[in-house]
Amino acid sequence: MRTYHLETLGTIDGVVARETARPEPGPREILVRVRAVSLNKRDLMIMKGTYPLRAVPDVIPVSDGAGEVVAAGGEVTRFVTGDRVAGTYFPNWLDGRITPDLLDQPGATLDGMLTEYARLDQAAAVRVPDHLTWEEAACLPCAGVTAWHSLTGGEPLAPGQTVLTLGTGALSLFAVQFAKMLGARVVATTSSAAKADRLKALGADHVVDYTRHPAWGSEVRELTGGRGADLVVETNGPDTVEQSMRATALYGQIVLLITGNPRRPGIEISHAAYASSLATIRRVFVGSRTHFESMNRALALHGTRPVVDRVFGFGPDEVREAFSYYESGAAFGKVVIRVD
Structure with a gap:
């Protein structure tokens, strides 16, 4: 079978194919x-080599993948041959709160999914909704579960409340879809009219162009009658958290997913912004198997599909092209590799 390994850190060329x-x-x-x-x-x-968890030598990369069960051990009770499944992001985090002993991840400390055949513990997989294609099902484990956990893991989001999403990354697009599924109004930010139209087609009620309105927190307040957003899915951290705080309702929630970047090693919120709110800042790190299964039930009930931008083939040149395209930041939705 063909499988890919991370031989050398620092370059896309370090991901190489082998027959095993x-x-x-x-x-x-x-x-x-x-x-x-x-x-x-x-x-x-x-x-x-910049991820907090160092990759084990020669690891099979990529955390997110979906496929068909073709064989099962004698003690397996959760699945049978032919089941459509996806692997979980944290194979050992089944439910409840995450603890330091549950941090192993495929594609980092464990072998990942960029391979024709993946061997998984039965506890580390979930069934995927029948209406999804393989390409769509492969989008769920990281971005999908993180967005679902962001919206459902804290104080309950009531129908009619407002959710603010930032940009058009895959996680933010999932958040738009899930917020509408839960009966919320959605305000989204973006940088272009074309992306604004696509966000509205996906369900966003209002879109703010942050290039035209750098102080977009006040724009969000105006769109919500001065109230502010009840929940902010904060996907940019240091670059946007000040405006997110200014956009948040008095008792709102900010789900903080990113706390640093190469330009800014930490988040900073001005006294004026923080003192004007009683908002709660909550950190989220993907989610448990239970979060994944709950999300899948919602997807199946509503027939919701992930947004897929482009699909690449499994050959070495196409795999490198997929990584390069994803790195460019041009995608609106998920970048997928089909394993033929």
Whole structure:
């Protein structure tokens, strides 16, 4: 079978293809014929050696993938041959709060999904909704679960409340879809009229162009009658958290996903912005298997589909092109590699 390994950190060329033997599942493991994988920012960070968790040598990269169970160990009870599944982002985090001993991740400390066949513990997989294609199902484990956890993991979001999303990254697009699913009004920010139209088509009620309105927090307040957003999915951290705080309702929630970047190592909020609010800042790091299963039930009930930007092939040149395209930031939605 063909599988990819991260041989050298710091370059896309460090991800190389090999022919290896097809693995056999252990007693409590399933063997998944991977049909598609999708890329996330953390995959680039791992490749560059800047992710908080160091990759184990020669790891199979990429956390997100979906496929069909083709074999199962004798003690497997959760799945049967033919089931459509995706791997979880944290294989050992099943429910409740995450703890330091549950941080292992595929594509970093464990082998990932950029391979024709992946061997998973039965506890580290979930069934995917029947209405999704393989390419769509591969988009769920990181961005999808993070967005779902952001909206459902804190104080309950009531119908009619306002959710603010930032930009057009895959996670923000999931947040728009899920917020509408939960009955919320959505205000989104973006930088172009074309993206604004696509956000509105996806369900956003209002879109603010942050290039025309650098102090876009006040624009969000105006659109909400002075109240502000009840929940902000804060995907940019240091670059936007000041305006997010200014946009937040008095008792709103800010779900903080990013706390630093190469330009700004930490978040800073002015006294004026923070003193004007009683908002709660909540950190989210993807989610548990239970979050994943809950999200999948909602997706199936509403027939919601992830936004897929482009699909690449599984050959070495196409895999490198997929990483390069994702790194360019041009995608509106997920970048997927089909494992043929």
